[in-house]
Amino acid sequence: xxxxxxxxxxxxxxxxxxxxxxxxxxxxxxxxxxxxxxxxxxxxxxxxxxxxxxxxxxxxxxxxxxxxxxxxxxxxxxxxxxxxxxxxxxxxxxxxxxxxxxxxxxxxxxxxxxxxxxxxxxxxxxxxxxxxxxxxxxxxxxxxxxxxxxxxxxxxxxxxxxxxxxxxxxxxxxxxxxxxxxxxxxxxxxxxxxxxxxxxxxxxxxxxxxxxxxxxxxxxxxxxxxxxxxxxxxxxxxxxxxxxxxxxxxxxxxxxxxxxxxxxxxxxxxxxxxxxxxxxxxxxxxxxxxxxxxxxxxxxxxxxxxxxxxxxxxxxxxxxxxxxxxxxxxxxxxxxxxxxxxxxxxxxxxxxxxxxxxxxxxxxxxxxxxxxxxxxxxxxxxxxxxxxxxxxxxxxxxxxxxxxxxxxxxxxxxxxxxxxxxxxxxxxxxxxxxxxxxxxxxxxxxxxxxxxxxxxxxxxxxxxxxxxxxxxxxxxxxxxxxxxxxxxxxxxxxxxxxxxxxxxxxxxxxxxxxxxxxxxxxxxxxxxxxxxxxxxxxxxxxxxxxxxxxxxxxxxxxxxxxxxxxxxxxxxxxxxxxxxxxxxxxxxxxxxxxxxxxxxxxxxxxxxxxxx
Numbered sequence: 001x002x003x004x005x006x007x008x009x010x011x012x013x014x015x016x017x018x019x020x021x022x023x024x025x026x027x028x029x030x031x032x033x034x035x036x037x038x039x040x041x042x043x044x045x046x047x048x049x050x051x052x053x054x055x056x057x058x059x060x061x062x063x064x065x066x067x068x069x070x071x072x073x074x075x076x077x078x079x080x081x082x083x084x085x086x087x088x089x090x091x092x093x094x095x096x097x098x099x100x101x102x103x104x105x106x107x108x109x110x111x112x113x114x115x116x117x118x119x120x121x122x123x124x125x126x127x128x129x130x131x132x133x134x135x136x137x138x139x140x141x142x143x144x145x146x147x148x149x150x151x152x153x154x155x156x157x158x159x160x161x162x163x164x165x166x167x168x169x170x171x172x173x174x175x176x177x178x179x180x181x182x183x184x185x186x187x188x189x190x191x192x193x194x195x196x197x198x199x200x201x202x203x204x205x206x207x208x209x210x211x212x213x214x215x216x217x218x219x220x221x222x223x224x225x226x227x228x229x230x231x232x233x234x235x236x237x238x239x240x241x242x243x244x245x246x247x248x249x250x251x252x253x254x255x256x257x258x259x260x261x262x263x264x265x266x267x268x269x270x271x272x273x274x275x276x277x278x279x280x281x282x283x284x285x286x287x288x289x290x291x292x293x294x295x296x297x298x299x300x301x302x303x304x305x306x307x308x309x310x311x312x313x314x315x316x317x318x319x320x321x322x323x324x325x326x327x328x329x330x331x332x333x334x335x336x337x338x339x340x341x342x343x344x345x346x347x348x349x350x351x352x353x354x355x356x357x358x359x360x361x362x363x364x365x366x367x368x369x370x371x372x373x374x375x376x377x378x379x380x381x382x383x384x385x386x387x388x389x390x391x392x393x394x395x396x397x398x399x400x401x402x403x404x405x406x407x408x409x410x411x412x413x414x415x416x417x418x419x420x421x422x423x424x425x426x427x428x429x430x431x432x433x434x435x436x437x438x439x440x441x442x443x444x445x446x447x448x449x450x451x452x453x454x455x456x457x458x459x460x461x462x463x464x465x466x467x468x469x470x471x472x473x474x475x476x477x478x479x480x481x482x483x484x485x486x487x488x489x490x491x492x493x494x495x496x497x498x499x500x501x502x503x504x505x506x507x508x509x510x511x512x513x514x515x516x517x518x519x520x521x522x523x524x525x526x527x528x529x530x531x532x533x534x535x536x537x538x539x540x541x542x543x544x545x546x547x548x549x550x551x552x553x554x555x556x557x558x559x560x561x562x563x564x565x566x567x568x569x570x571x572x573x574x575x576x577x578x579x580x581x582x583x584x585x586x587x588x589x590x591x592x593x594x595x596x597x598x599x600x601x602x603x604x605x606x607x608x609x610x611x612x
Contacts, residue, residue, distance in 0.1 A: 017070050018061060024127045025057045032119035033112075051110045056096060056120065063088045082129050089128070093121035148174035149240065151213040152205055154229070156180035156195050159244055159255055160217035165191055166257045176209050202229065206236050213240035215260060220246075227268045230524070239530040243267055265461055265525055266454055266487055269516060274490045274568065276497040284365075284500040285310040288406075291363035292317055293348055293396055294370030296324025298453055299411055302492045303367050304328065308338055310496075316361045318344045318370070348392030351399075358399045366400045367499070368393060369411045371427065378423040379546035382599040383592050389426035394433055394585045401443045409499045410434045412449040412507070414484060414552040417559075421547030425603050429588060431507060432610055435574060436584055444504030448495045449572075451484030451512045451552060460518065464525050473538035474522045481519070482551045484512035498569050509554045509561065511568040558611070584610075 033041060033049060064070065067084045096117050103111035148171050153160045156178040164175045168191060177196040180186065185195045196205045205211065214233055216226065226243070233241060242260040290307055294300035295317035301324070304317055319325040325343050332338040342361065346353045348370045371389045372378055378385040393410065400408045412431050415424035431447045438445040452459060460483075467474045491510065498508040523533040531537050544550070555561055560573040591602045 014070050020131060021061060021064065021128060022057060024131065025060050025124055026053060028124035028127060029053055029056060029116075029120045031123055032116045035119055036113055036116050045112065048110050048112050052096070052112060056092065059092050059095075060089065060124070063092055082132060085128055085132065086125055089121060089125045093117060096121075148172050149212045150174055150176045150210055151215055151240075152176065152196075152202075152209065152211045153178050153193075153215045153217050154180075154199060154202075155217035155221075156182070156185045156190055157218070159219060160215075161190055162255060163215060163217050163244075163257060163260070164193055170257070173213065173215075175215075176211070177205055179205055199225075199229070202232055203236065206233070206238060211238060213242070214238055216241070216243040216263070219244050223267060223269055226263070227524075230263060230268060230527075234527045239527075263528060265521070265528065268524055269454060269485050269487075269521075274493050276493055276566070277500070281496055281500045282310050285312050285496075287311065287313045288364040289314045289316065289361060290365045290367065291315075291357075291361065292367045292369060293319075294368070294411075295319045295343075296321045296328055297369060298459075298488055299492065299495075300367075300369040301328050302488045303369060303495070304332070304341070306489070306492050306496060307367075308332070308340075312340065314340050314342055314361070316342050316344055316357070316363060318346050318348075318357060320345065320347045320370075348396050349387050351395045354395055354399055358403045362403060363400075364406050365499070366396065366405050366408045367411070367495070368396055368408065370396075371411070371430075373413070373423060375415065375421045375423045375547045376545040378426070379421065379600075380596070382422040382596055382603065385422045385426040386429075386588060386591060386599070386603070389423070390429045390433065390588050391585070393430040394588075397434060397437055397445065401437060401441045404441075405443050407444045407446060407499060407502065407504075408434065409495065409502070410445070410447040411495065412447045414449060414451040414512075414554050416449060417553045417556050419607065420549050422600060422603065423547065425607055428607060428611075429584075429603075433584060435505060435507075438505040444502060446499060446502035446504065447507045448498045448510065449507060449554060450486060450491050450494075450510040451554070452486070453488045453491055454485055460521070461525065464522055465529075468526055468529050468531070468537055471537070473540045474526065475540055475542050476518055476522055477542055477544050477548060478550060479519050479541055480517075480550050481548075482515040482517045484515050484552060484554070486510065486512055494566075494568055497566055501564060501566065501569070505574075507572040507574055508564070509570045509572055511570065512554065515551060556611075 029049065029052060033045065064085065067088050069081070069085055069088070097114065100111055100114065100117050104114075148167075151167070151173045153164055153175055157180070160178060160180070164178070167173045167175045175193050177194050178185075178190060179197055179199050179201060180195055181198045186197055188195050196209065206214075214229075216229065230241065241263040243263050244255060244260060285307065290312045292300050292303050292307070292315065295304055296319035300317075300319070304315055307315055317325060317328060319328075322345050325345060329341060329343050332341050344357050344361075346357055348354065348368075370392060372385050397408055397410075410430055413424070413427050415421060416428040416431055417424075419425040419428050431449075434445040434447050437443075454461060464474050494510045498510075502508065519539070522539055526533045526537045526539075533539060555572060561570045562573060564571050587606055591599050591606065594602065
């Protein structure tokens, strides 16, 4: 605490409060004597006055310091802060009253009339309390109604109340009403702001109250309800929409206006809280050396960030892109001070280099996220997809087996289900490789399959946003195109949970929710930028690209899903591919001898044979 007070702004605030409180305590005792003796000051009480003044002034300032009365924000002083002040002054008054009685009985010159002690307490408590709320009174009552954009706050709970209270002291937004589904709150007033009705009264409230902006102050609100609210507001032309963070991202301190953010596509697609069995995961990861391949990518980098919180002994971040690896190291070591990260620049296709990395680090657990992922691009370079996604997986998997790694977790994709693209076929072969290797040694091989990650590099959302920024058009391959979406943090948490659960030989599938129409996604992104689709920004259809499907699936017709102990993680019932890993990799290497089209054709034949 002392260190924080050394900051200039805090030191000035502390000195200001100490000075004002000192003046109040001096004045309160002086006024108490004047009131007691009809505004006269008996000379024989001068010694007692000086003695009590020093004692009370010191005791009051010290006590208020100890209870934290000088660490509050003047603008946001609350009832709890005032309660601390009053209780502290009451305790001092009680002690002073007892000592004064003693002085009176022994006839000491330090005694004062009992009424002086009581009046000093009442005057000091009143003046100190008024001084502390004076800034809020000035900002919220005298200045609070000067204007600003009229906003509606959805949610009249503690979060909405605090945001409204802070907005009343600002000039940019003016809260004019609340909406809340709690019947007991409807019709009441909070800081003079009426609770207009329920959330279902949104359109009526916007129209009747002249609403220009909306603040969604319900952290637990589902993405379906957020989307419904957004669509309703968009239809009425309300473009300024702010939202509080979801529950799991709420600040540790009380929320304030600075924590609000503009509504994003993530809020429309995914706001549900993902819960994992943290004790099981902690037991699985604590004090382990963990290697993450593809650590510079969207999934790999988030894996590294999330793994940090489970107390591993060391995290080996393996990545071929040295720029992304450098950026990750700077973020974790520079900004967060994390010292257990060990970067390794290496290509999963370079078996010799991988052997050195494994020998030097001796990992306990491997998360394999390195892969080529862009579907159309891999159609032109099928041999590269096989070399990285299949042979690269074989390299790191066999080295994991040789070095006695406990678990190898292969990050897969929904495109591996009934694959049409080279990328999907290569990821399906990686799954089959892991299945074929499980049981050969002590290493447990697990695959985790999921769909698109929101905002990942090269994904559709950043591309759309860039197209909107340039004024359009937004390009979509087909009006019926749809995909599964999940936030990167949600996907990674579930991958870690699946890794902790896996016993080897499983393919886990994450619950991705309902598929999202890409056309609707583009329209919502345009509206989130305050524009209107087809009027401000055109949407054009370019036709399916090589290897693309209109929709993806998470399981094939021959696979059966079964539940696990986690509601968002399912397990695919699969059998062994019937070929040992060495024989399988030999078949795959043979594919590389032909040209691009023959590689694709032979790849399809091999998969049909293995999956039949």
